[in-house]
Amino acid sequence: xxxxxxxxxxxxxxxxxxxxxxxxxxxxxxxxxxxxxxxxxxxxxxxxxxxxxxxxxxxxxxxxxxxxxxxxxxxxxxxxxxxxxxxxxxxxxxxxxxxxxxxxxxxxxxxxxxxxxxxxxxxxxxxxxxxxxxxxxxxxxxxxxxxxxxxxxxxxxxxxxxxxxxxxxxxxxxxxxxxxxxxxxxxxxxxxxxxxxxxxxxxxxxxxxxxxxxxxxxxxxxxx
Numbered sequence: 001x002x003x004x005x006x007x008x009x010x011x012x013x014x015x016x017x018x019x020x021x022x023x024x025x026x027x028x029x030x031x032x033x034x035x036x037x038x039x040x041x042x043x044x045x046x047x048x049x050x051x052x053x054x055x056x057x058x059x060x061x062x063x064x065x066x067x068x069x070x071x072x073x074x075x076x077x078x079x080x081x082x083x084x085x086x087x088x089x090x091x092x093x094x095x096x097x098x099x100x101x102x103x104x105x106x107x108x109x110x111x112x113x114x115x116x117x118x119x120x121x122x123x124x125x126x127x128x129x130x131x132x133x134x135x136x137x138x139x140x141x142x143x144x145x146x147x148x149x150x151x152x153x154x155x156x157x158x159x160x161x162x163x164x165x166x167x168x169x170x171x172x173x174x175x176x177x178x179x180x181x182x183x184x185x186x187x188x189x190x191x192x193x194x195x196x197x198x199x200x201x202x203x204x205x206x207x208x209x210x211x212x213x214x215x216x217x218x219x220x221x222x223x224x
Contacts, residue, residue, distance in 0.1 A: 005071035022064035036079025040065045045149030048078040061153045063121050081152030084163040095174040097136035104167050109160040116154035126154045141171035
């Protein structure tokens with residue numbers, strides 16, 4: 001509690017411990033987070049945040065659960081950004097260039113400003129994976145965008161109005177459905193589950209105490 005800093009949350013000044021994350025500082029200041037707070041560990045993308053340090057012209061982005069507060073930080077959260085999400089049936093579309101042109105034609109209006117990459121909270125090469133999508137190189141797009149948490153910050157900075165996370169998700173779905181090698185091992189295991197071969201085991205696990213479940217998880221056999 002000795003190292004306190006002053007931050008501004010939605011324009012209002014608060015004094016908070018300097019060791020807190022932005023999310024922790026908001027709760028310390030009295031905010032009850034019912035939106036924009038999911039996994040609290042940087043995986044869900046629900047706590048997208050825009051901030052600026054007093055005296056600095058640069059606008060910065062971050063995830064509130066991962067970023068430590070700084071003195072003079074002006075904070076505004078972006079728990080939801082209205083991405084354009086087209087509806088399609090993955091069983092009826094194919095991994096062609098035409099499908100991307102049909103569903104997300106705005107990607108071809110990209111002006112190459114790279115604002116999306118600069119804004120990415122995961123340090124992804126967003127403009128690069130959009131270029132892969134433009135060329136129907138869906139496997140490359142899927143790989144480059146794999147760590148996207150769909151926070152929407154990239155799209156909030158795009159002058160062309162591209163919904164980058166949705167484009168990337170389409171590329172990953174096309175890759176998984178049509179382009180990635182099929183895993184017979186996975187198919188066999190899914191069939192075993194559907195056939196009820198693990199029902200008794202799951203029932204037994206549900207009856208075990210939490211500490212025993214943790215021990216079983218930590219000492220589980222991991223396949224190569």
